[in-house]
Amino acid sequence: MSQTLTRDEVLKIAKLAKLEIADDEIDVYINELSEIIEYVKQLDKVDTEGLSPTNQVTGLNNVFREDKVLYYGYTPEELLKTLNNVQDSYVKVKRVIE
């Protein structure tokens, strides 16, 4: 089958998705992702001349909220309790800078 994607492109996609892939997995993904792209490419055959892009399908617009503080039925403390890793009320994560 055709390989739409290059090795570098797959590595770049992995990086953007923040995924680590092993060297021996790269070829697998070249094939699988290329297949997906080929499948979606069928849409290229549709004639869209003169049509504006579809940004949404609900037909709604101007769904506005009044500018006031809302109570959603729980406190921020209760919300924090649902998180795995909290320290002194901060969310604790893997260090992001050196």
Add this chain to the structure above:
Amino acid sequence: MSNDRTESILNSAFLKEYVPTIGIECHVQLKTVSKLFSGADNNAKEAPPNTLINHIDLGLPGALPVLNEQAVILAIKAAKALNSRASNFSKFDRKHYFYPDLPMGYQISQFDEPIILGGYVNIYDPINQRAKRINITRAHLEADAGKNIHPDKKNYSLVDLNRAGTPLLEIVSEPDMHSAEEARLYAEKLYLLMRYADVTEGNLYYGNMRFDVNVSVSKTNELGTRAEIKNLNSFRSVERAVNYEIIRQVKLLEDGERVVQETRGFNDQEGTTYSLRSKENADDYRYMPDPDIPPIILDDSYIDKYEDETNHLPDYYIDKLRDLGIDEVSSYILLDYELEEGAGILEYVLSLPKNSVKPIVNWIINIESPIILKLANITNNKINRVHSLYEDLLSISQEGLINSNSIKELIKKLFEMDKPPKDLRLYIKELGLIQNSDTKELESIVKKVVEDNPKAFNDLKNGEQKVIGFLIGQVMKISNGSANPSIVKELIEKLI
């Protein structure tokens, strides 16, 4: 690099061959009560960490963000301040990147159809006495991210999401600036515009306005490779960062190296910039329309309504004041002063009879504002009351009844009073502030001062003109500040 060194490099010959080009992105936090897409309190200034959050700000599955109408209204007002007009159609898009201060994994922003397209900002360069127009490319609404902190020597970072979801208006300028000074003037004007349009608290200390500057240098008509310096939160750091960056890039090019397109940070203490990361391409954000937020369609009557509600803007006052003979430098001082004191000073000045505008503006700038700044706790009410006495004060000083020292004294007194005096002239007499122009009386004081200061008088006789100021000062002191200084000067000169 020290400031002196920066200065010397800036003035060096080879630097002058390069033209710097600067564009600025400014993030303005809008002063709404609640966040852009959630009903969390938007006042994150001093709140303890993670106390202004909900499931929408945390991006929990199933959460539905709903747009705050007030943010749209403030964008309409900001558009007017930018000499533009809100678009009839705009929409929101998702901008994807991974960082812990962005729990959803994407920022809700506006990509190709922002709420504001086009516009311009007028700046005024007081040194070259030159006005200039800086064009605005666009401005869009987006949600702010949270804040990361990185404790020393630990293997973790901590995230506070109070700020996540605060409404921002990101204002993008064209690369129309060509010096660090122009960049600062633009940032300062943008601040005035957003404050007068009343769309932001405008507190730079709390990051209510943050600037990203794009800087490149080139010897030719073609633009050079640019670097972006992110997150500057004062006008001074905008100017310093641009200056540093111009020199860094010119040095690289002179050394035969090339400028790398990248994002840089600014070290405020050292006044230097440092590399953060190489710039990702716009495509890497994988923008897509956000299906959660239906588009904004604004009809003209809706836009007109909120444009009409917008307060008078800085250029309105500058134009009016120019017609009254007030130069731009003075107008900008008044505009700042109005914001600091909330004093209604601009409307007051515009309401004055034409011929008293100039002298009163001069007073406000030269005499009153330093005093007012010292008296931090005076109320607007009191300021307005003193303003209403200005015309009386002006005629009193024009009659020579009171000298400029005593006027300062008087204005200070008027601020301290609970009720204004019924008869200002009588009040001045009671205070003993009437200018003493009685030549005989002054003559005797001058004689005494000359006798008490033989050395100074001798120096004056030998041609040291500046000593006369000292002698006049002594006379003023003995007369409790009431002496007419020009008469005193004449009397001393007669004795030489």
